[in-house]
Amino acid sequence: MGNDSEAGLATFVYDEVVRIPDARSSNQSDPREGSELPAQRASLADVARLADVSPITVSRALRNPERVRADKRHRIQLAVEQTGYSINPYASALKSGRSNIVLAFASNMLSEQFSLALQACAEVLEKAGFLFLVGQTSYSYERETAAIRSLHAMKPAAVMFTGVIELQANREILRGLNIPIMETWALPKDPIDMLVGFSNTEAGQLAAEVLFKKGHRKVAYIGRRSGRGALRLQGFRQRCAALGMKLVGEVLVNEVTGLSKGRACLSAIIENQAELDAVFCSNDVLALGCLIEARRLGISVPTDLGILGFGESDIAAEIPPGLTTIGIDSARLGRDAGEMLIARLSGETVEQKLRRLDLVVNDRGSV
Amino acid sequence: MGNDSEAGLATFVYDEVVRIPDARSSNQSDPREGSELPAQRASLADVARLADVSPITVSRALRNPERVRADKRHRIQLAVEQTGYSINPYASALKSGRSNIVLAFASNMLSEQFSLALQACAEVLEKAGFLFLVGQTSYSYERETAAIRSLHAMKPAAVMFTGVIELQANREILRGLNIPIMETWALPKDPIDMLVGFSNTEAGQLAAEVLFKKGHRKVAYIGRRSGRGALRLQGFRQRCAALGMKLVGEVLVNEVTGLSKGRACLSAIIENQAELDAVFCSNDVLALGCLIEARRLGISVPTDLGILGFGESDIAAEIPPGLTTIGIDSARLGRDAGEMLIARLSGETVEQKLRRLDLVVNDRGSV
DNA sequence: AATGATTTTGATAACGTTGTCATTGACAGC
């Protein structure tokens, strides 16, 4: 509580965290007794006894209310409230082989893009009564495989990935689960099941076009060596060639560890290549690193050097001169994915299994 | 596949995502048959039959191998591999009332700090065989309550929060679950159960001291009005007074929506208060906004204005002149929390239930 | 060799739900 005697280092201080009392008990000393904390969780049987019906009828009343007559339904409703009953998801899942959990696996929990998408997806699915939980695969096949194994055991209602599954073995396992699988963030020819994505190859092509239109003719690529980065590079190369732009350098990294990586990449390419109009960075963290390094080197952006990023980084927009990026609406991706999963899970017949998102160019002055 | 005929907009492009074949099948056309995809999941009984023991012995061999004789253990091991058995977590949870899921709830999945902590915690717990899943509460009591209700049903092995639980009713529910509960990010006097935290009040005090030592005498606070922000403000006020520093302004926000919020806050305080040496921002996003706005206004940092942040933002370190921050090691917090949970879950007797993290000052030149 | 202590194993009965099928009752058509 910080009663400071002198102005030295602070002594041990507890936070005085606010405690908010229960609205009910503070309201007017509720005279009902006992109902506060059911020592033992109520089961279907308890509810059934109270409502004077059979357990199975309670189960039905909760899952398909329209199949139970109104009067019993009301009695059951009442009994549920009185007992504070909530379904035991384990028993339910054991018997039915289904659960209301939707599992999402992010390759990286630290990515702003993925977080945006997952947040949006969570909102949609939770509103529909699903429990949306996120695990991580850390861009590692091993972890991905472990995660998918655990899926095999959990049999969630659906699974979502921030990316596409590359390992054939894992693809087979997922197919065998017979639940909706949602892949994202790319546009593979043969998705496992459902997909909300965009073409990374096209993103690379679009990047080349944007740089070309702004008058750049000697360009370089900075990005990840594998996965989606490789796809963007491929498109970039292709369109550079088609437009007659010279691709004077490719800096390929294995892992994006932070801003300093982008700084190092820009330094590297500038040392080796004097003739350079612009760079395309296949993600915003790298682009931001370049932007910062350019300023440190006294290179004026975009006059001396154009920098084009990929993503929709909040911060990138704000740092002068503002990073121009190609990207998608990540939140939209998550929302769409969530809605498509819900449609599928509610057994609707018209199933749209694939959705393609458009790429957008956010012009903020850095190219 | 992007076969470009002309240089207009790209035609429909599929990504050529790499497909990686199963190592086994590509290795040397494995002649074993059938073992690829067990049509029906194997159960304990199947394994038991194959190993010629009883199901319960299999169960024991998997959970407490030392309680089963070596020869049977080997037979069982073999049978498990042959059948591809994996435990059915629902059946296990139903019978035992336990599960190997550790659930974490983040108030905000977009926070870099929280993500760092959760990532680190995930690593530790997954190594120990737990499934670490993250849900979100969105800084909303309603969502927090819903999440805690679902806990009541799931009975995970343990629960963790990026923060402390304020609602008395929810605290009671959590206590009633009889599982390890981990609160973080603050230092309340009466934690529910376990805690890895630091004093936010002290952080505010430390902020005042840092600014004082750098020669600032007229300071302001920018930060959230509630929760931990309020605690930091409290400490800041206190120590400012003790040191004879003048607190010339407090800008209180309800929600940190992005960098622009920080920019607006700085503008607001500068308009209303000409005499200002330095500001303490209770989070890095706000501080970064201030830094950017200061540059836009032609205010030189730290000569004209000192800016002190709270957190450990990667980006904040890189943007000239580099944001000085007070913070903790978020990854360390997550790791510690994970390790303490593991110790508790493995039934060790010496239980350290509380841990206090030290605050660190990252001096990068902005004060 | 007999006794007791200890380790190792198994039989049985749940955990709480839901799928399956059977039963009851209500109502229309003959």
Add this chain to the structure above:
DNA sequence: GCTGTCAATGACAACGTTATCAAAATCATT
């Protein structure tokens, strides 16, 4: 009134595991 149809309800038996307790096998001790 009798039959057939359909809606509403219930009885029963699982789902795959583990807790409990009892039995069997092993080992150490006298």
